[in-house]
Amino acid sequence: MIKPLSVFFACFFIFIGNLAFADIDMSGVYAYPVPFNPKKSPTKVIKFNDGPTLPPTPTLAGTVKMEVFDINGDMVITRTFASLSAAQWNARTEKGRLVSPGMYIIKLSVNDEATGNFGKKNIRVLIAY
Numbered sequence: 001m002i003k004p005l006s007v008f009f010a011c012f013f014i015f016i017g018n019l020a021f022a023d024i025d026m027s028g029v030y031a032y033p034v035p036f037n038p039k040k041s042p043t044k045v046i047k048f049n050d051g052p053t054l055p056p057t058p059t060l061a062g063t064v065k066m067e068v069f070d071i072n073g074d075m076v077i078t079r080t081f082a083s084l085s086a087a088q089w090n091a092r093t094e095k096g097r098l099v100s101p102g103m104y105i106i107k108l109s110v111n112d113e114a115t116g117n118f119g120k121k122n123i124r125v126l127i128a129y
Contacts, residue, residue, distance in 0.1 A: 024110055024119030026050075029084070031106060035126040038091040038098060045088040046125060048108065062112030069105045076104065084110060091127050101129050 031046050038044060064087045068076040077094050081087040089106065091099050106123045 023115075023117035024112070026108070026110065026119040026121040029108065029121050029123070031123045031125050035128040036091060037128055039129060045090045046106075047088050048084055048123075050084055062110060062114065062117075065109040065111070067107040067109075069107070070099070071103045071105075084108070099127055101127050103127075 029048055029050050031048055033041060033043070033046070036046050062083075064081040064084050065078070066081065066087050066089065067078045068089060070076055076099060077089070077092070079087075079089075087108065093099060104125050104127060106125060108121045108123065109118065110120075111118045
């Protein structure tokens with residue numbers, strides 16, 4: 001007879017064994033300029049820089065998905081870029097309107113299909129007019 005608890009532990013360890021953990025260290029990735037004023041900034045976009053703790057740039061050559069959320073957790077915009085250096089946000093919504101001043105959360109997900117490596121980072125930015 002199989003005990004229910006043993007079935008639970010077997011399923012639990014199978015689940016844990018299938019979890020993947022981030023391979024790319026994104027602790028040095030940051031957004032600039034912050035605070036960002038899209039009306040006065042000469043660049044007109046927020047860009048991202050990979051700090052010295054990241055592996056060399058070719059590791060980040062995979063797809064970069066950028067999702068921007070407002071402070072309530074509502075999706076503002078989502079975009080996909082070929083690399084981290086190409087990723088940017090102009091403080092506009094999917095419909096092209098400037099966002100309201102306030103705090104926004106940018107979720108960056110890097111996926112290198114060639115190696116199977118990936119990484120994620122959430123960055124808080126302030127939009128100020």
